[in-house]
Amino acid sequence: MSIGEMLAVFAAGIGAGTINTIVGSGTLITFPVLLATGLPPVTATVSNALGLVPGSVSGAIGYRKELAGQRRRVLRLALSSLIGGLAGATLLLALPSTAFETIVPVLVALALVLIVLQPRITRAVQHRRERSGTPARPDGGPLLSVGLALASVYGGYFTAAQGIVYLSLMGMLLDDTMQRLNAVKNILAAVVNSVAALFFLFVADFDWTAVALIAVGSAIGGQLGAKVGRRLSPVVLRCLVVAVGLCALVQLLLR
Numbered sequence: 001m002s003i004g005e006m007l008a009v010f011a012a013g014i015g016a017g018t019i020n021t022i023v024g025s026g027t028l029i030t031f032p033v034l035l036a037t038g039l040p041p042v043t044a045t046v047s048n049a050l051g052l053v054p055g056s057v058s059g060a061i062g063y064r065k066e067l068a069g070q071r072r073r074v075l076r077l078a079l080s081s082l083i084g085g086l087a088g089a090t091l092l093l094a095l096p097s098t099a100f101e102t103i104v105p106v107l108v109a110l111a112l113v114l115i116v117l118q119p120r121i122t123r124a125v126q127h128r129r130e131r132s133g134t135p136a137r138p139d140g141g142p143l144l145s146v147g148l149a150l151a152s153v154y155g156g157y158f159t160a161a162q163g164i165v166y167l168s169l170m171g172m173l174l175d176d177t178m179q180r181l182n183a184v185k186n187i188l189a190a191v192v193n194s195v196a197a198l199f200f201l202f203v204a205d206f207d208w209t210a211v212a213l214i215a216v217g218s219a220i221g222g223q224l225g226a227k228v229g230r231r232l233s234p235v236v237l238r239c240l241v242v243a244v245g246l247c248a249l250v251q252l253l254l255r
Helices: 003-022 027-036 041-051 053-062 071-094 097-132 141-157 162-173 178-203 208-231 234-254
Strands: none
Touching: 003 027, 003 053, 003 178, 003 208, 027 041, 027 097, 041 053, 041 071, 041 178, 041 208, 053 178, 053 208, 071 141, 071 178, 097 141, 097 162, 097 234, 141 162, 141 178, 162 178
16 A cells, blocks of 8 residues: 555545444445445455444443443343344355345445435334334344344444444434443444454455555544544534445446
């Protein structure tokens, strides 16, 4: 990498760590930047997964106050996420690279749709809960465990927007504040990124320069997201991620 490319990857790591802590979808920032440096899609994905682990851990630590009293819930949901994340990482390497190049643009597009629809989904969930008058189960039940496992398969394969999927599922099935659910989301993302990265360490090729730059940047971003994220407009963040994601789509489709 040139000095300019290294600075761009580092800055993308900070942005991804910040956005992942607040809403998720930071991969839509780092992934296109890694592609722009000339990395193949699969190498970019595994390098990104490993590099984002410190950011996920940093964000989870930043939200530690909101995790109070959620130990049992976190342990239960983390197990489902771990299994799904390992399955997704396996699929990434089991499928041919041509399949990845075909699937990823679709996944990015779906992630962008989820980002745009997030406010509407949240309002619909709240409205449905108010109409039914039935409180959600404290642990979400088997439906949430299965849903998070499937979302984590996607997360282990390609991490973009996994946090938004987690929040949507938990918002529908858990009766708690979004800030506390966001804290759980950060833990689940850390679990999926970590298990996928550990799996990739033994079977995949990394660009270690990219890994180091994203790791340091995302760790910084995780703390920034925890400290200032609640003061930022969700609309601004969604617009930023959508813009970067559209750039990623164009680049993927033109490769």
